[in-house]
Amino acid sequence: MKTNYIKNVGILCLSLFIFYSCHNDEISALDPENDRITTPEDIDTDGLYILNEGNMGYNKASIDYFDYTKGTYSKNIYGKANPSVVGNLGDVGNDIQIYGSKLYAVINVSNYVEVMNAKNATHIAEIKIPNCRYIIFDKGYAYISSYAGPVGMDPNAQLGYIAKVDTATFEIISKETVGYQPEEMTIANNKLYVANSGGYRAPDYDHTVSVIDLSTFKEIKKIEVDINLWKIKKDKNNKLWVTSRGNYNDIPSKTFIIDPETDNVEKKLDIPISDMAFIDDKIYFFSYQWSTKDKIKTYGIIDINTQKIISDQFIKNNVESQITVPYGITINSDNGDIFITDAKNYVSPGTIYCFDKFGYLKWKAVTGDIPGHFAFLPKNLKK
Template sequence: MANNKQINIQLILGSLWLILSLSACRGDIPMMHTEEEWITPPYTGSPIKGFFLLNEGNMGNNKASIDFFDYTTGKYNRNIYPQRNPSIVKELGDVGNDIAVYGSKLYAVINCSHYVEVMDVHTAEHIASIDVLNCRNIVFNDGKAYVSSYAGPVQIDPDARPGKVVEIDTASLSITHEVIVGYQPEEMVITDGKLYVANSGGYRYPNYDRTVSVVDLQSFQVIKSIDVAINLHRMELDRFGRIYVSSRGDYYGTGSDVFVIDSHTDQVIGNLGIAASEMHLCGDSIYMTSVEWSYVTESNSIGYAIYDVLWQKIVSHNFITDGTDKEIEIPYGVAVNPETKEIFVTDATNYVTPGYLYCFSPDGKKKWKVMTGDIPAHFAFTTEPFE
C-alpha cells in the first residue's frame, strides 16, 4: 500500500495520481453502498438541519461520494448519491474536491471528472452537470458561482498553462464568463466586489506560483496580483476584511504558514507563524488542522490550532482536549457548526479505505465517531430539510 511519502506527493502536486499501484491492491476492499447508521439522539433546536460530507475518493477509482448527517433524526447516511440517482452510470465520479449549498441547490466540484455536479439540496437528485476542466473550488456571490480551474490536464508540467476562474449563472446553470488567473488556482474569497484567488503553481513544481489574483467582479478582469508566498492553498475572510491564505511551502526548507492580506489595501500585513492544511472560520475563530510533510525528516507534523481574529493571536495549539487526537491518523477536513459550535474533524486514515468523522463538543471532547467514504474532506451545512 502507499506510504506517507507517496501520499504527500499526491497532495503536494494537486492530487495527482502518482501511486498508480493502488488500484491493484483494492481487490479485497469492500465497495461502499448506500446505508444509514443511527449515531446520536435527534436534535431540533437549531436552524441547521444537517450537513453534507464530500469524500474525495482516491484518484483513478471513481469513488467520490457524498454522505449526509441529519440532526433531525440523529442518523448518518453514507453514499447517498447512487440511491438518489440510479440512472447515473458512473455515479459521482473521480475526486470530489469541494461542496457547497447555495439557495435550493447543492454543488459538488468533481476534480478529475472535470465537472460541477448540481443537485437538489432537499434530495441530492441530479439537476445538471457543468463541464469545467480540472475544476478545484467554488464560491458564490449575487446569483453567480465562481469555480477555480487548473484549465489543463492532470499532470506535472513545468510549462503548464495559467489557470482560470469560471463564472456560472446559478439560475440558468450556464457559464457566463471566464478569466485567466495565476498557475493552478485553489480557494477563493469574495469581498467588496473583488474575487481573491490563491494560486499554487503545484503542477510547475518546484517553480511554484506565489500570488493571489484579484478579480474585479463587475468587469471580470484581473486588476492586480499580490505577491504572498509559494504554493498557496486555503483562504478565509474575517469580518474585518482580513484574508487568511495558507502556504504549503516546499516541503523542504520552507515550511507551511498562514499569511494575512488587508483587503482594503491589498497588502500582506503579516503571518501567523503556524502550519495549516485546512482552515474553517466560525465567528471570530479560525480552526486549523495541519499535516505538514517534511522530506528532511521524512515525517508528518500534525496540529490542531485555533486563531482568534479579534485578538489576533493563537488561543489554542490543540482544540481536541480529551486525547482523541491520538486516534486520528491523518486529519483531513475540519468544520464547525455555526449554531452549536460542535467541531468536526475527518480522518483519511491510509487514503485507500473508508475514513472516519469525529464530532467534538465546543470544548474539544469527543461526542461520536462514524465511518465515512474514502478520504472524507469537505463539508456543507444546510438549513433545508433533507427528504
C-alpha cells in the same frame, strides 16, 4: 421460565445502562436499524453533507449525509438518490457547497460540477469545466477555479482560469485567466481573491493571489504572497487568511493576512495551517505537516482580533491520537459542533469525528474514502 425472564431483563437493563453511560462519556453505538449515531437535535441546521474525494483513477467520489433531525449518518446518498446515473459521482470530489436550493459538488478529475437538489441530492445538471477545483457564489453567479490543463506535473503547464456561471441556467458566461493552478477563492469588497498554487510546476511554484473586480470580471492585480498557496478565507473583520504549503522540504508552511482595503499583505504568521474554520472571534485549525523528514500534527485555536494562537490543542481526552491523517474541518455555527475528518491511509474508508464546542467527542462514523469537504443544510433554504 420466570427465572430466565428476570435474568434476561437484568442483562438488558445492564446493557442499556452501559450503552447510555458510554454515550454520555464518549460516543453512541451504531443502531443497525437506521444508522443512528447520536441523539436528534432541533436546531436551524437540518444536516451536513460530507464529500469524500475517493482515490484518483477509481471513480470513487461519494457523498455522505449526517441528519441532525434524526441523529443518523448515511453513506453514499448520491448513489442511492440517483441509481440511473452512469458512473456514479465521478473521480475525485474536491469541493461541495449549497447556494439557494441547490447543492454543488466539484468533481476534479472528472472535469465537471454536479448540480443537485439540496434537499435530497437528486441530479439536476452538470457544468463541464476541466480540472475544476473550488466553487464560491455571489449575486446569482458561481465562480469556479480551474487548472485549465490536464492532471499531471508539467513545468510548462498553462495558466488557470476562473469560470463565471449563471446559477439560473448553469451556463458558463465568461472566463478570466489568473495564475497557475488556482485553488480556493473568497470575496471581499466586490473583489474575488484567488489563491494560486502553481503545484504542477514544482519547484517553480506560483506565489500570488489574483484579484478580480467582480463588476467587470477582469483581473486587476496580483498580490505577491508566498509559494504554493492553497486556502484563502475571510474572517469577521474582513481580513483574508491565506495559507502557503511551502515546498514540503526546506521552505515551511506559513499563513498570511491580507487587508482587502489596500490589497497588501498585512502580516506573516509562522503558523502552518492545513485547513481552518471560523466561528465568532476564533479560528479552529489543524496542521498536518509532512516533509521528507517528518510528520507533525497540530490542532489549535487562533484569536482573530489578536491574530495569535490561544490554544495549541482543542481536542479533549486524547482523542486526537485516534486520528491518523486529519483532512478537513468545519464548524456548525448553530451549536458549535466541530467536525474533523480522517483520511486514514487514503485508500480505505475514513472517519468523521464530531466534537462539541468544548472539544469533547460527541460521536464518530465511518465515511467514504478520503472525506474532506462539507456543506451544512439549513432548515429553511433560500431560493
